[in-house]
Amino acid sequence: MAEIKRLYRSRKDRILGGVCGGMGKYFGVDPVLVRLLFVLLALGVGSGIVLYIVAWLIVPEDPKG
Numbered sequence: 001m002a003e004i005k006r007l008y009r010s011r012k013d014r015i016l017g018g019v020c021g022g023m024g025k026y027f028g029v030d031p032v033l034v035r036l037l038f039v040l041l042a043l044g045v046g047s048g049i050v051l052y053i054v055a056w057l058i059v060p061e062d063p064k065g
Contacts, residue, residue: 008062017056 010021013031020038024031042048 007059009056009059011062017052018061019052019055019059022059022062023055 005026007026008022009018010025010031011018013021013024015021015035020034021031023034027034038048038052040048041051
């Protein structure tokens with residue numbers, strides 16, 4: 001039986017809250033690309049900071065470490 005893939009904030013690959021590290025692991029991409037996307041959203045549209053804070057509050061921290 002396949003394990004269900006869940007989104008968690010990273011404890012190891014984190015700069016601020018671990019959101020980008022967790023999203024990178026979940027989607028199988030380099031977390032730097034996810035961080036760049038958040039920065040572009042913050043500078044371009046202004047929603048990157050708000051999205052990051054919401055994700056930080058909603059996404060649980062990785063229980064496995």
